[in-house]
Amino acid sequence: MSPVDKAAAADKGPPSAPVTSRAGAAALTERAPTSSHRAPAVADPEPFGSLGGFALDVYRELSQHLSQPNCRAIIAACAAASGVTPAAIEPVHLPHIVAQVERTFDVFGVRAEVKARCLANLRALGRMTEHRAEISIPIEQEGDVVTARTAGKEMARELGFSEVGYVKVATAISELARNILKYAGKGQVTVRRLVGEREGIEAVAADQGAGIADVEAVLSPKYRSKSGMGVGLRGTRRLMDHFELTSQVGKGTTVKIRKYRD
Numbered sequence: 001m002s003p004v005d006k007a008a009a010a011d012k013g014p015p016s017a018p019v020t021s022r023a024g025a026a027a028l029t030e031r032a033p034t035s036s037h038r039a040p041a042v043a044d045p046e047p048f049g050s051l052g053g054f055a056l057d058v059y060r061e062l063s064q065h066l067s068q069p070n071c072r073a074i075i076a077a078c079a080a081a082s083g084v085t086p087a088a089i090e091p092v093h094l095p096h097i098v099a100q101v102e103r104t105f106d107v108f109g110v111r112a113e114v115k116a117r118c119l120a121n122l123r124a125l126g127r128m129t130e131h132r133a134e135i136s137i138p139i140e141q142e143g144d145v146v147t148a149r150t151a152g153k154e155m156a157r158e159l160g161f162s163e164v165g166y167v168k169v170a171t172a173i174s175e176l177a178r179n180i181l182k183y184a185g186k187g188q189v190t191v192r193r194l195v196g197e198r199e200g201i202e203a204v205a206a207d208q209g210a211g212i213a214d215v216e217a218v219l220s221p222k223y224r225s226k227s228g229m230g231v232g233l234r235g236t237r238r239l240m241d242h243f244e245l246t247s248q249v250g251k252g253t254t255v256k257i258r259k260y261r262d
Contacts, residue, residue, distance in 0.1 A: 051075075055089040057125050057150050058097060064143055065110060065118055074100050091126035098122065121147050134192035137177075139205075145177040148189040148203075155193060156201050162262050168239045169201050169259050175232040176205035176255055184209025184252065200241070200260035208252035215247055 051059055055075060062071040072086075078096040079086040089097070098119055105115040124137065124147050137148045152173040156166035173189060180187035187207030194200040212218055219234055233255070237243040242258035 051087055054091060054125065055087055058089065058122060060146060061118060061121050061125065061143065062101070064146075065105070065114060066108070070104070070108075074104055094122065094126045117141070117143060125150060133195075134190065136188055136190040138186070138188055139177050139180045139207075140186045142181065145174055145181065148177045148191065149174040151189075151191045152201060152203055155191060156259070156261075159193065159199055159201070159261055161201075161259075165259065165262050169203075172236045172239045172257055172259070173203050173205075175236045176203065176257070179232055179255075180205060180207045180209075183207075187252075194258065194260070198260045200258055202256065202258045204254065204256045206252065206254040211249040211251055211253055212245075212247040213249050215245055219245070 059071050059075060062074060066074070074097070075086045075089060077100050078093055079089055081096045081100075082089070082093040084090075084093070101119060101122070102115065105118070121143055124135075135151050137144055137151060139145065139148065149170045153166050153170040156169045161169065173191065177189050180189070184207035187205065187209070190204045190206075192202050192204075194202050219237065221234065233245065236255075236257060239259075240257040241260050242256070244256040245253070247253040
């Protein structure tokens with residue numbers, strides 16, 4: 001399965017799982033702390049529904065820290081407080097989500113720094129839907145890769161990209177962000193809209209890592225390394241309409257990509 005096919009499958013959302021009740025979701029904030037923050041939630045005979053858009057992005061962020069039933073419980077509780085279905089959760093409901101996350105994470109003993117990072121990512125997801133022309137995401141851990149990927153995907157959707165198009169954008173940004181983590185440890189991805197004669201998405205991934213001594217060699221199909229460097233970059237270049245890589249040993253690497261609307 002190609003990277004685009006895998007990404008397309010991922011974008012269809014998580015597999016079906018046990019559902020949770022609104023009462024059970026609200027009860028999460030009243031339970032005594034357990035030995036693990038992956039405690040099971042209460043089952044619910046009512047269908048939870050199919051998540052998409054902002055609700056799905058929230059679910060994916062939460063799923064990095066809690067079990068699937070508890071993620072659903074949080075979203076169900078927020079939906080109940082907002083008077084909407086779980087699938088209809090939007091950025092306007094973010095205050096309910098933040099409040100529920102804070103209470104639930106405290107109940108399950110999730111570390112303060114993990115909670116802070118999760119809340120920051122959730123707020124960033126909310127800002128992405130405000131039709132911003134540009135957003136910058138610091139890349140420091142795996143959750144930031146998801147945030148960057150989502151930023152590109154949502155911008156592409158807003159610009160009217162086809163499903164194949166926005167999946168390519170999301171896949172390419174994900175590869176670049178993950179390369180930053182793997183080879184530099186930290187960096188930044190900036191995603192912006194392209195306006196004018198050709199509308200599209202531009203992403204710039206930059207780090208201050210060790211750099212690449214021979215860029216042409218790394219991008220060559222014949223290049224092989226134990227670290228795998230080059231494989232993700234070559235795949236990203238194939239997905240994009242424009243690919244530009246600059247690097248200096250000891251100072252870091254910058255990759256600029258562009259994808260134009262179909």
